[in-house]
Each structure stands twice: as structure tokens, then as C-alpha cells.
Amino acid sequence: MGALVGKTALVTGASRGIGRAIAERLGRDGARVAVHYGSNEAAAKETVAAIEAAGGTAFALRQELGVPGDAASLWAQFDRLAEGGGLDVLVNNAGIAPMLRIEETEEADFDRIHALNARAPFFIVKHGLERLRDGGRIINVTAATRIALPNIAATVMSKGALNTLTRALALQLAPRGITVNALAPGVTETDLTPWLADSHGREFGENFSAFGRVGTVEDIAEVAGFLASDGARWITGQEIDATGGALLGF
Template structure:
């Protein structure tokens, strides 16, 4: 039997990059997956198609998580489709151009915090109320909370909030056998990374990474799958840095 056979999973931000890799890996491990996407319906449909061709089950639900009420509507819809909840992965994050603190406007700050921090809180709240015992919650953060970079203050602040949410949720849900962990990727080769960094910068990061390359989305998805499966049962409240050793 596959490690996640019969499990019901929700992944936020699952239409591209790391999120897509997580959806495909969880489905390959036997989970029935609902994932959210914000704008690109074609990309979401492609994920559904790829999972189906591989013998898995995945359904996309459009949810602009910066909008009030969107996270709760997503979880209600997903729970209705799946008939329950065993696994939640909070991966959604908005793209934005790096901007100094001095030049960051409130609208950008509010949007990043809404998608990254508030929606994660609301989906974890739903899980705390409705997830079956012995479930799994995995929140995706970033290397940048311990290795800061210029121009990404709202992003790092929101991910720091997610890490602290993980710590508290692990304490509150542990008695039910629910584990709550963070995975913090390093530089991972996605369209988002390449769209905001020069080739020279990417070569520099790969060069200072002990394993000598950029991460791949599948590298992160494999860590999530471990935490989601039975072998991850004794890990909770942890922040696993999937960085290739850079920090």
C-alpha cells in the first residue's frame, strides 16, 4: 500500500513550482489531493492532467488567498470534496518584485501578509477544528528567515509568522497525534526564482551551496512527503531546512 493511501490532502498554491511538485508527490503516494491556485487556470489544469495520467487524484480550486474569506471558503470546499482532512500543506505565496523597506507600500505589505501569514493561520485553524486525529500539517517557509536578503522584508516577516504558528500549533494539536512542522527551502529552481534573480546571482548561490547546485522542487516535495507519511510521526514543531546545506 502507498504511504498515503486513503488520505485526504489540501495544498495551497499547488499549480506551479514547489507547490506543483508537492501535489504530484502526495498524489503519487496515494493521497487524494485538493490544491488551490490564484490566477493561472491553465497551469492548474495541467497539474490535474499530469496527476491523473500518473494514476493519482488531484482537483484544483481557484482561491485568491489575499481576499477576505477565501481561505475559509477553500477549506470548506476542499473538505466537502474530500470528505475529511488528514494532511494540510501551506505553500501559497504571492510573487512580488524585491522592494526596499523605504519603498514598500502598505498595499504590498498587506497582500503578502494576507496570503502568507493570515491564510496559513486560517487553514491551520480549520485543521485544528476538522482534521482527523494523527493528521499532518506542513507549513512552507524560507531560508531567508535565517539568511536575510535585501528587498524582501514583508516576505520574511510573513514567513517568520508561519514558523511561530507552527511552534504553537504543534503544542496545541499534539495530544491528538497531529504533527505540525515547517519546511524551509533554500534557493529552488522555479520560475519565480528565475524571474527575480539574474543568472549570475543564481550561479553564485549554487556555488556557495555545499551540494553545489540549486534545489529542485522535487527535493522539497520529498521532505514534505516524509513529514506527511508514517515515518514522520515522531517529528513535530520542527523547522526542516531543505537548503542543500547553505544554512
């Protein structure tokens, strides 16, 4: 513990999976962590308890994302629970990735995916800029959009938008010493990838990585921890590939 002592972080979608692992990592590094969740209060409390058990501090805040007024409401809760304190690290992690090919995607599906994956981070950043301290960090969890993934076409489209926003924000916020980077996981074992429980699905997932295995949430959290640290102060506007070398041999 130490790299983020005295700093405050907000991680969206932190009650499970990659978000929880990132929240726990930032907590171990000394940050006070705001654990955002959409509906699963019990899971969010578990994340807070895990951070506190490791010697860190955290608090949970609930807000459905992808709905009108979500960002303003989120920050109002943050201000109250953080007792007016500022922010040093913002991790836009919350998102969805339904397995839908373009011919299976209805307008309602498309709108929901983009509202949560692209619109919500945009306005969370917009309303958070006045709270984000100079020298802060924004980390947008996206996807490996360099890879063709027709089974989640609307999702990768929304994540591509977030990658583009990352570059625009990096240039805008550089004078304040704020870095903005996209973190792109590959096939990672979470509750969003139940198909990995099947032997054929796991073999398929393992074949994506040059290491011949599926990623873990800890693999992604380690990269996020670095991006949040002072050691990453000279990295901004980048899409950090955390796929384990996906499809390098193809």
C-alpha cells in the same frame, strides 16, 4: 505508491512550482489531492492531469487567498468537491516573495505579503481543524529565516510569523497526534526565480548551497513527502531546513 493510500491532502498554491511538485509527490504516495490555485485554472488542471496520469486521484479548487473570507470559502469548496470527506495532510504552500528592500516596500505591498503569507495560513488552519483527522499532518512552507535576506525583508518577516505559528500549533495539536512542521526551501528553480536564468544570478544562487547547485522543486517535494508520512510521526514543531546547506561555509 502506498504511504498515503486512503488519505486526503490539500496543497495550496499547487498549480506550479514547489506546490505542484508537492501535490504530485503526495499523489504518487496514494493520497487524493485537492489542488488549490488562485487564478491559473489551466495550470491547475495540468497538475491534476499529471497526478492522474501517475495513477493517483486529484481535483482542483479555486480561491484567491489573502482576501476577507478566503479560508471559509476555500473549505466550503473543499467540502463540496471532497464530498464531505475529512483531511489528513494540509500543506500551506501558497505565498509571494517580491524582491523589495524595506525602503522600496509600500504599506500596500506589506499588507498584501502578510495577508497571503501569514494571515491566510492562520485562518486556513483555524477553519480546517474540524476537518483534519487525528494523526494528520500540517506542513507550512516558509523560508530560511535564519539567513539575513534584506532584498525580501517583508517576506521573511511574514515567514518568520508562520514559523512561530508552527511551533504554537505543534504544541496545541500534539494530543491529537497531529504533527506541524515548517519546511524552509532555499534557492529553488521555479518561475518565481527568473533571475536564475542569468549566468551571474545562477552563480550567485549556486553559491548559497554547500552542494554548489540550485535546488529543484523535486528536492523540496521529497522532504514534504517524508513529513507527510508516518515515518515523520515523531517530528513536530520544527523548521526543516531544505536549503542544501545554505551558507554553511560562511
